[in-house]
Amino acid sequence: xxxxxxxxxxxxxxxxxxxxxxxxxxxxxxxxxxxxxxxxxxxxxxxxxxxxxxxxxxxxxxxxxxxxxxxxxxxxxxxxxxxxxxxxxxxxxxxxxxxxxxxxxxxxxxxxxxxxxxxxxxxxxxxxxxxxxxxxxxxxxxxxxxxxxxxxxxxxxxxxxxxxxxxxxxxxxxxxxxxxxxxxxxxxxxxxxxxxxxxxxxxx
Amino acid sequence: xxxxxxxxxxxxxxxxxxxxxxxxxxxxxxxxxxxxxxxxxxxxxxxxxxxxxxxxxxxxxxxxxxxxxxxxxxxxxxxxxxxxxxxxxxxxxxxxxxxxxxxxxxxxxxxxxxxxxxxxxxxxxxxxxxxxxxxxxxxxxxxxxxxxxxxxxxxxxxxxxxxxxxxxxxxxxxxxxxxxxxxxxxxxxxxxxxxxxxxxxxxx
Amino acid sequence: xxxxxxxxxxxxxxxxxxxxxxxxxxxxxxxxxxxxxxxxxxxxxxxxxxxxxxxxxxxxxxxxxxxxxxxxxxxxxxxxxxxxxxxxxxxxxxxxxxxxxxxxxxxxxxxxxxxxxxxxxxxxxxxxxxxxxxxxxxxxxxxxxxxxxxxxxxxxxxxxxxxxxxxxxxxxxxxxxxxxxxxxxxxxxxxxxxxxxxxxxxxx
Amino acid sequence: xxxxxxxxxxxxxxxxxxxxxxxxxxxxxxxxxxxxxxxxxxxxxxxxxxxxxxxxxxxxxxxxxxxxxxxxxxxxxxxxxxxxxxxxxxxxxxxxxxxxxxxxxxxxxxxxxxxxxxxxxxxxxxxxxxxxxxxxxxxxxxxxxxxxxxxxxxxxxxxxxxxxxxxxxxxxxxxxxxxxxxxxxxxxxxxxxxxxxxxxxxxx
DNA sequence: GATGAATGAGCCTTCATTCAT
DNA sequence: GATGAATGAAGGCTCATTCAT
Numbered sequence: 040x041x042x043x044x045x046x047x048x049x050x051x052x053x054x055x056x057x058x059x060x061x062x063x064x065x066x067x068x069x070x071x072x073x074x075x076x077x078x079x080x081x082x083x084x085x086x087x088x089x090x091x092x093x094x095x096x097x098x099x100x101x102x103x104x105x106x107x108x109x110x111x112x113x114x115x116x117x118x119x120x121x122x123x124x125x126x127x128x129x130x131x132x133x134x135x136x137x138x139x140x141x142x143x144x145x146x147x148x149x150x151x152x153x154x155x156x157x158x159x160x161x162x163x164x165x166x167x168x169x170x171x172x173x174x175x176x177x178x179x180x181x182x183x184x185x186x187x188x189x190x191x192x193x194x195x196x197x198x199x200x201x202x203x204x205x206x207x208x209x210x211x212x213x214x215x216x217x218x219x220x221x222x223x224x225x226x227x228x229x230x231x232x233x234x235x236x237x238x239x240x241x242x243x
Numbered sequence: 244x245x246x247x248x249x250x251x252x253x254x255x256x257x258x259x260x261x262x263x264x265x266x267x268x269x270x271x272x273x274x275x276x277x278x279x280x281x282x283x284x285x286x287x288x289x290x291x292x293x294x295x296x297x298x299x300x301x302x303x304x305x306x307x308x309x310x311x312x313x314x315x316x317x318x319x320x321x322x323x324x325x326x327x328x329x330x331x332x333x334x335x336x337x338x339x340x341x342x343x344x345x346x347x348x349x350x351x352x353x354x355x356x357x358x359x360x361x362x363x364x365x366x367x368x369x370x371x372x373x374x375x376x377x378x379x380x381x382x383x384x385x386x387x388x389x390x391x392x393x394x395x396x397x398x399x400x401x402x403x404x405x406x407x408x409x410x411x412x413x414x415x416x417x418x419x420x421x422x423x424x425x426x427x428x429x430x431x432x433x434x435x436x437x438x439x440x441x442x443x444x445x446x447x
Numbered sequence: 448x449x450x451x452x453x454x455x456x457x458x459x460x461x462x463x464x465x466x467x468x469x470x471x472x473x474x475x476x477x478x479x480x481x482x483x484x485x486x487x488x489x490x491x492x493x494x495x496x497x498x499x500x501x502x503x504x505x506x507x508x509x510x511x512x513x514x515x516x517x518x519x520x521x522x523x524x525x526x527x528x529x530x531x532x533x534x535x536x537x538x539x540x541x542x543x544x545x546x547x548x549x550x551x552x553x554x555x556x557x558x559x560x561x562x563x564x565x566x567x568x569x570x571x572x573x574x575x576x577x578x579x580x581x582x583x584x585x586x587x588x589x590x591x592x593x594x595x596x597x598x599x600x601x602x603x604x605x606x607x608x609x610x611x612x613x614x615x616x617x618x619x620x621x622x623x624x625x626x627x628x629x630x631x632x633x634x635x636x637x638x639x640x641x642x643x644x645x646x647x648x649x650x651x
Numbered sequence: 652x653x654x655x656x657x658x659x660x661x662x663x664x665x666x667x668x669x670x671x672x673x674x675x676x677x678x679x680x681x682x683x684x685x686x687x688x689x690x691x692x693x694x695x696x697x698x699x700x701x702x703x704x705x706x707x708x709x710x711x712x713x714x715x716x717x718x719x720x721x722x723x724x725x726x727x728x729x730x731x732x733x734x735x736x737x738x739x740x741x742x743x744x745x746x747x748x749x750x751x752x753x754x755x756x757x758x759x760x761x762x763x764x765x766x767x768x769x770x771x772x773x774x775x776x777x778x779x780x781x782x783x784x785x786x787x788x789x790x791x792x793x794x795x796x797x798x799x800x801x802x803x804x805x806x807x808x809x810x811x812x813x814x815x816x817x818x819x820x821x822x823x824x825x826x827x828x829x830x831x832x833x834x835x836x837x838x839x840x841x842x843x844x845x846x847x848x849x850x851x852x853x854x855x
Numbered sequence: 856g857a858t859g860a861a862t863g864a865g866c867c868t869t870c871a872t873t874c875a876t
Numbered sequence: 877g878a879t880g881a882a883t884g885a886a887g888g889c890t891c892a893t894t895c896a897t
Contacts, residue, residue, distance in 0.1 A: 876879080
């Protein structure tokens with residue numbers, strides 16, 4: 040990587056980090072581009088060399104943050120001995136719920152911004168840069184389902200329902216303990232997720 | 244009601260209606276107060292006699308629209324013979340899903356704005372004016388659960404999970420047929436809702 | 448006084464009092480007519496039955512407050528045995544300085560608003576309603592100078608210089624003890640006032 | 652000075668000049684920021700790059716204008732042979748009175764806005780840029796009093812009384828010839844100033 | 856006389872975006 | 877590529893004043 044390219048990456052990251060702090064701190068709508076460049080110590084005009092506008096930056100930030108989280112969960116999963124797909128999915132869900140319970144800022148950012156649309160479009164299609172290389176989520180998911188001895192009627196629908204259910208349900212419980220705290224919610228959550236999976240399973 | 248009060252109600256409704264059209268049309272953030280008063284044919288200053296700002300209006304609009312919808316579903320439910328609570332809830336959910344399928348504008352408005360917080364705070368505590376009188380949702384729900392022979396571990400949690408699950412899941416299916424269309428989704432939806440209820444049921 | 452007239456006076460006074468509190472509290476420019484009528488519990492439209500606008504009210508308030516103060520000082524003077532005009536003026540000045548030292552709100556209001564122009568126009572020409580009747584300051588001053596055995600080159604100029612000097616000098620000393628406190632300032636003040644008087648005196 | 656810095660100074664001065672004309676023309680409260688930028692031919696947003704608001708601009712304008720005047724009076728004083736401090740002060744006062752008599756706009760602006768507080772805070776502490784360099788008024792005054800063979804009880808109080816007396820007294824006389832014109836007032840003014848000085852002088 | 860809902864002109868301020876340096 | 881001063885459209889909001897009741 041040349042010195043120029045390195046410098047470019049530094050600038051880009053400075054903008055992303057400043058934006059993440061501001062978005063989670065006072066919300067995206069009260070964050071101006073002036074705020075972002077001021078906090079990152081970069082000139083205003085430079086912003087436009089890296090992003091189209093505030094929302095372009097946000098989208099890239101979501102993909103970045105959600106990708107990191109999924110990669111971590113994936114790695115953790117690989118260190119387990121779970122082989123049954125249902126167990127693997129439940130582990131994955133639990134890992135993410137626990138992680139978000141520890142990291143409320145990330146939770147707030149993701150639930151306000153992550154949608155199935157963005158998930159499919161970016162996390163699914165694009166490849167993710169990791170330290171070990173790249174991950175293609177679409178491909179990973181496909182592989183997982185193909186390799187599994189259990190078969191499902193509509194895997195994508197199943198994933199969709201789980202993501203939406205967990206995502207929408209977890210937010211208020213973690214942040215406000217409303218209507219119950221996350222520890223109380225979790226057993227119901229897990230059981231429901233297991234039901235969703237079994238409901239889709241094709242019994243041979 | 245005096246002529247003045249009548250006129251005030253007219254103005255308030257004109258603002259609410261104009262705002263609803265604009266919010267659903269181009270989104271709340273691209274809708275300015277100028278837009279709202281212009282469309283409703285009311286002077287700008289008058290806006291501030293009825294609402295604190297755009298977001299105050301939005302909150303009142305959500306409560307109004309969601310209230311209407313719930314009252315309708317409630318009425319329809321009363322015309323059925325369902326007595327088992329599980330069946331009543333499922334009917335309620337199906338009614339709302341069907342209604343939102345027909346009325347995509349309302350769907351878009353509600354799913355983008357309705358949260359458990361607003362539901363609890365407004366729909367729960369305040370009473371709703373209807374043509375036949377007022378409805379206190381908190382009280383209605385409480386009564387329903389008390390009168391039911393079936394008992395549940397945590398009724399509020401159950402309602403919460405159902406609302407969040409249905410609300411988050413239905414949006415993309417109805418509007419974009421993604422990942423599947425609503426008719427495909429519905430059976431899974433209903434089965435999962437039934438599971439959630441049974442999972443909370445106390446077996447005597 | 449009829450019941451209607453009585454009511455009118457009540458309303459007028461309510462407005463004057465509310466305005467005085469607001470003007471001294473947050474300044475005239477940050478006080479709106481809405482503020483005044485709200486605090487006085489009177490309808491907005493009614494304001495315009497009594498005053499042309501905020502500044503009309505202010506002028507009437509100044510005349511009212513300054514008049515009260517001068518009448519008090521005048522009364523106190525009559526209870527003394529001072530006969531020499533110089534002594535009488537000095538007593539008058541000291542009385543007012545002491546009074547304003549005790550009543551900083553009035554001081555702030557008057558020094559920010561009272562000018563020679565208003566003094567001449569209103570306190571001089573108009574008559575003041577008191578409990579014992581009316582006082583015409585112009586006439587009082589004229590009489591005082593005519594009755595005095597001491598004669599002065601230009602009595603009006605003398606009064607002007609004393610008022611402006613004392614008025615401008617006393618404010619910062621009382622309120623902020625800057626550059627010195629009022630007790631330190633007073634001897635110099637008095638001596639200078641005496642000089643101003645002597646400088647105008649015609650020695651026969 | 653680079654081209655950019657030069658341009659910035661031009662913009663700033665254009666705003667200051669436009670504001671001065673408007674403030675003296677129709678008063679600060681009837682002058683809007685829109686008026687100022689319109690007259691100076693500068694975009695509205697640019698105003699906020701240089702000043703916080705209308706009042707921030709006014710304060711900087713007062714300091715600027717009063718500073719100019721004092722520097723001129725100081726220069727004129729240096730061209731005289733007056734050595735006795737009393738004579739030097741009297742010359743200074745007369746110079747300023749004469750100057751303001753010729754320049755009624757400046758008079759109106761300064762008497763409405765200049766106060767002892769601003770004088771102390773800005774003219775006293777900060778240094779003034781002149782063509783020949785900078786002047787520190789605090790230091791100049793201190794030096795003058797230290798070098799003078801005559802000593803005074805409280806030099807600051809003396810200056811305060813003179814400034815307030817002259818400032819408050821001169822306005823109406825110059826602008827409205829009320830209660831007398833400035834030429835009639837001047838002898839009394841000067842005599843009183845001389846008295847104030849002598850009254851503070853320490854006779855050895 | 857009294858009311859207060861309604862008005863709409865006009866203010867301050869922010870901000871995404873541009874472009875000369 | 878990087879900068880940041882300049883722009884001006886657009887938004888939120890206030891408020892003196894009017895007038896039908």
